[in-house]
Amino acid sequence: MKINKKRLLPLGIGLFVFAMVGLLADKAWSEKQQQLDLITDFYRDHLARPDKRQPSQVPPGFFTPELEALIDANNQLCYSLSRSDDICGYGADSDVFLDAQEASPSLDFERSSFRISRVGDNVVEATFNVYPDMGTAYDRQIRYVLVQEDEGWRVDDMLFSQNRSMRVELLQENDAILARARDLGDTAGWVFNYLRNGDMLDRAVRFIAFPVQVCDQYGVCAAMKRDDPRLMQALDYLSDNKSDTDVLPPPAEAQAADGKVIAIGALDFTFQNRAWWVTRIDLRRLQGIKPASGLPPTV
The missing domain is CATH 3.10.450 (Nuclear Transport Factor 2; Chain: A,)
Known part of the structure; x- marks a missing residue:
């Protein structure tokens, strides 16, 4: 029996093309199924958890x-x-x-x-x-x-x-x-709100950049770390001697810029590291207010 080579070549090409089409179809189906499986498996796990996750x-x-x-x-x-x-x-x-x-x-x-x-x-x-x-x-x-x-x-x-x-x-x-971190009004508002509430002074500490410069009412200044007990004494003094000096400057003057310092009451706010931070506490600025309690010297 003679084999017609002229007919075999087109037949072989046809079979090859058919096989390739089948492989591509299988690959496409597999990829689509992988997409469905990814999300399905995720929800199987997510809905089996006792607590939500972020x-x-x-x-x-x-x-x-x-x-x-x-x-x-x-x-x-x-x-x-x-x-x-x-x-x-x-x-x-x-x-x-x-x-x-x-x-x-x-x-x-x-x-x-x-x-x-x-x-x-x-x-x-x-x-x-x-x-x-x-x-x-x-x-x-x-x-x-x-x-x-x-x-x-x-x-x-x-x-x-x-x-x-x-x-x-x-x-x-x-x-x-x-945007909120760049808003001096928002930062100062939270700080003075905490200072008006003696049981929230620890929350005001979140807005302080350390080490912070603290000057007592006698003019003695020192750089203090977060765990320095004198810091809480200074904040307690501010809380007891409530004043009306926490007035914001005009918006044009309160625009954020790296290194900019704005004094509000006894506090200096400095814009650094993308936010306003309390960098100085100067109790001498409360001289016009009768002290409600004494603050031990900072040194």
Whole structure:
């Protein structure tokens, strides 16, 4: 039997092309399934945890490096610049992954009616209910924008209802923290509020840059560290001798600039390290006020 080589060549090419198409189809299906598995496995773990977790507590490798950098920046800004009693931190007062502040205590993966689907190129949508016994009003829908890294698929953004984006919200919160730190009125307001309440003096310490220069009412000055007991004595003296000298300068004069110093009452506020800090406490500025209690000399 003779083999027609002229016919074998096209047949071989056809089989090769068919095989390649099959391989590409398998690869595409595998990648799509990996996307679904990434989010499904995450929620299986998340809904099995007794306590909610913030994005910063998610193990490395779930988010892209760019999104992780935004989350890390948010943590650092809260740690270094958020000194008031306000809650700080993306997702600190809610569960970002459930898009809810509260959820049913008995919520788990099965009861949540979790569903996952692809809704676009590299975008998957997770739907679930955070209070299964209370109807569809507690349905949630979160879309995950995915990017393929060398190690696999990673989350590059989370899209919530009302066109909200995790990336955008992180940027907005980080900008808001920096803006508040640059606002002398906000900083001074918190400091003097704490000084007016004797049981909150330790909170005023959050706004002090150490070592801080402290001058007693006799003109003796010393640089003090955070744990120096004389510092709390000075703050206690300020608290007892309440004055009306905590008046802010005009806004034009209170603009933040590196190294700028503004005196308000007995305190010097200096803008440094991206925020206003108390850098000097001078009790001599209270000379016009009858002392309510004496302060031991600083030396």
